[in-house]
Amino acid sequence: MLALFLIALGWLIVQIRDILLALFLAYIIMAAVSPAVDFLRRKGLPKVLAVLIPYLGIIIAIFLLIIPLIPFIVSQIESLVSGFPVYLNQAARLLGFHIKPANIEAYLTNQLNSFSRDAFDFTTKVFGGFFSLITVFIISFYLLMYNDQFKRVIARLFHPKSRPYVLETIDRINLKLGSWLRGQIILSVFIGVMSWIALTILGISYSLPLALLAGLLEIVPTLGPALSAIPAVVVALTISPTKAITVVIAYMVIQLVEGHLLVPKIMQRSVGLNPVVVILGIMIGANLMGIAGALLAIPFLSFLIVLFQSIEPKMQ
Numbered sequence: 180m181l182a183l184f185l186i187a188l189g190w191l192i193v194q195i196r197d198i199l200l201a202l203f204l205a206y207i208i209m210a211a212v213s214p215a216v217d218f219l220r221r222k223g224l225p226k227v228l229a230v231l232i233p234y235l236g237i238i239i240a241i242f243l244l245i246i247p248l249i250p251f252i253v254s255q256i257e258s259l260v261s262g263f264p265v266y267l268n269q270a271a272r273l274l275g276f277h278i279k280p281a282n283i284e285a286y287l288t289n290q291l292n293s294f295s296r297d298a299f300d301f302t303t304k305v306f307g308g309f310f311s312l313i314t315v316f317i318i319s320f321y322l323l324m325y326n327d328q329f330k331r332v333i334a335r336l337f338h339p340k341s342r343p344y345v346l347e348t349i350d351r352i353n354l355k356l357g358s359w360l361r362g363q364i365i366l367s368v369f370i371g372v373m374s375w376i377a378l379t380i381l382g383i384s385y386s387l388p389l390a391l392l393a394g395l396l397e398i399v400p401t402l403g404p405a406l407s408a409i410p411a412v413v414v415a416l417t418i419s420p421t422k423a424i425t426v427v428i429a430y431m432v433i434q435l436v437e438g439h440l441l442v443p444k445i446m447q448r449s450v451g452l453n454p455v456v457v458i459l460g461i462m463i464g465a466n467l468m469g470i471a472g473a474l475l476a477i478p479f480l481s482f483l484i485v486l487f488q489s490i491e492p493k494m495q
Contacts, residue, residue: 200471205318207478209326210357216323230323234316259385259410348489355481367394369441370433374407377429381422383415393430398474399461404434456480 212233219229322329330349334342371394378386389411396403408430415423457477464476 196468200468200475201315202318203475203479205315206322207356207360207475208316208319209322210353211360212319212323213326213353213357226324230320234320259388344489348485351489352482352485355485356478359478359481363398366437366441367397370394370397370404370437373433373436374411374430377433378411378426381415381425381429382418383411383422383426385414389414402458402461404430 212230215233216226216229219232220226224232330346333349334345337345371390374393375386375390378389383389389407392410393404393407396407399406408427411426411430412423415426457480460476460480461473464472464474464479466472468475
């Protein structure tokens with residue numbers, strides 16, 4: 180009977196995995212916004228206003244800072260993708276290779292179409308479009324509104340003696356997940372802005388889309404920084420090998436500043452993971468759920484580690 184139950188449970192999880200992924204994302208958003216809500220409540224604001232104000236701030240920031248830049252960013256990215264085969268061919272010639280731009284362009288077009296389909300699948304399956312994205316934020320809103328009641332409901336599933344420990348574990352999970360999301364946003368913005376400044380000073384074409392790529396790939400630990408540097412180095416090679424070396428040095432300096440000054444401060448509350456575990460987690464997440472699985476693999480691993488650390492003392 181137990182085997183049948185586990186099989187049925189596994190089948191159910193597979194069938195509703197997209198819903199579970201969306202719920203997990205909503206929970207991460209709730210954990211990230213929770214400190215701001217607690218701060219506003221300590222200032223005497225009603226709970227509804229304390230929850231609404233951070234969300235309204237996020238929406239206003241998106242509409243004022245991000246949406247107006249989208250057309251320009253899209254045009255820059257399209258220009259970079261269309262011109263990149265030529266840059267790559269020129270860079271390859273400097274290294275003694277010859278690559279046909281037409282073959283590169285066909286490959287990039289195929290990869291871009293594949294990425295677009297994957298991104299569309301990610302949007303439709305996980306969010307179901309714009310309205311489901313709103314639903315994710317609404318769920319996180321209600322999780323914040325009824326956070327205390329939610330924790331008490333979970334605690335009631337356990338023995339009365341274990342309930343304080345369960346509540347403590349939930350708080351630790353919220354702290355880790357919230358710290359991860361806030362930290363990743365800060366680090367991605369820092370890497371993107373610093374990369375844009377460095378590339379602009381060095382006179383590298385398409386500095387904005389290359390910097391955006393660096394900021395986005397910062398979400399992927401270990402692999403992201405190295406992958407984001409490759410297109411910038413290729414573009415720099417078309418100017419001169421010295422310029423390419425300068426770009427590599429600039430990216431390394433930015434990563435050193437981030438790794439030694441920002442990460443210890445910003446991500447000090449996040450769970451540290453072995454680089455091998457990170458890479459395996461990203462690969463497994465991408466294989467199971469595509470882009471969404473790769474991006475959410477790290478917080479999910481952190482969630483599992485907190486659970487294991489909480490259960491381990493009870494097992495001894």
